[in-house]
Amino acid sequence: MMKRIIFSTNNRHKLEEVQHSLGDAFELVTLKEVGIVEDIPETGETLQENASQKSHYVFDRLGEDCFADDTGLEVVALNGAPGVHSARYASLEKSDSKNIDLLLKNLSGKLDRSARFRTVISLILNGQEYLFEGIVNGRIIEDRRGCDGFGYDPIFVPDGCDRTFAEMSMEEKNQISHRGRAVAKLVEFLKQYRSDGII
Numbered sequence: 001m002m003k004r005i006i007f008s009t010n011n012r013h014k015l016e017e018v019q020h021s022l023g024d025a026f027e028l029v030t031l032k033e034v035g036i037v038e039d040i041p042e043t044g045e046t047l048q049e050n051a052s053q054k055s056h057y058v059f060d061r062l063g064e065d066c067f068a069d070d071t072g073l074e075v076v077a078l079n080g081a082p083g084v085h086s087a088r089y090a091s092l093e094k095s096d097s098k099n100i101d102l103l104l105k106n107l108s109g110k111l112d113r114s115a116r117f118r119t120v121i122s123l124i125l126n127g128q129e130y131l132f133e134g135i136v137n138g139r140i141i142e143d144r145r146g147c148d149g150f151g152y153d154p155i156f157v158p159d160g161c162d163r164t165f166a167e168m169s170m171e172e173k174n175q176i177s178h179r180g181r182a183v184a185k186l187v188e189f190l191k192q193y194r195s196d197g198i199i
């Protein structure tokens with residue numbers, strides 16, 4: 001029997017990506033599909049707190065297995081900023097282009113441009129919480145390159161590459177990205193759990 005898990009997102013694209021990696025042993029459903037239409041609070045000071053807050057919110061409401069993710073860009077010369085504030089770094093409304101402008105301004109003249117993306121996933125399965133982390137190290141370049149992807153993709157070049165995330169196909173990015181790596185750990189865990197006959 002297919003096991004249902006709520007993915008605490010309304011981003012269909014993210015959901016399809018994870019569903020694809022999971023195969024058909026699990027059926028992922030979005031917040032909207034389970035009737036949660038309000039914005040879930042994200043008031044934590046860390047990625048882990050936010051991911052946890054989002055998964056607990058869903059679990060408290062419905063008592064069902066669920067997971068949530070939270071991602072941030074951590075820049076060394078800025079002491080880890082924008083970090084947990086990545087989505088609204090430049091202004092209260094979410095604007096990728098204003099965020100990039102501000103980051104480039106704050107980094108101008110800095111020699112160390114190293115940075116990393118980090119994703120934390122909080123899974124609640126049978127009432128127990130499990131955490132998964134994915135990291136990709138890289139650097140912030142001086143000008144935007146490429147038009148695929150979203151967020152800070154046009155200015156982030158992962159280590160070992162000469163192209164930005166915005167110059168890569170989605171498959172290529174997923175292979176090495178923070179979210180791809182965190183999701184791979186989640187998928188491996190769920191498959192193992194399933195094959196052990198626990199759920």
Ligand code: IMP
Nearest residue numbers: 069070071072073086087150151152153
């Ligand atoms: P979220 O937790 O996935 O909503 O991500 C928070 C913010 O981090 C987004 O609004 C983006 O600004 C940034 N971000 C997350 N993932 C990526 C990515 O894969 N590439 C570029 N920016 C990202």
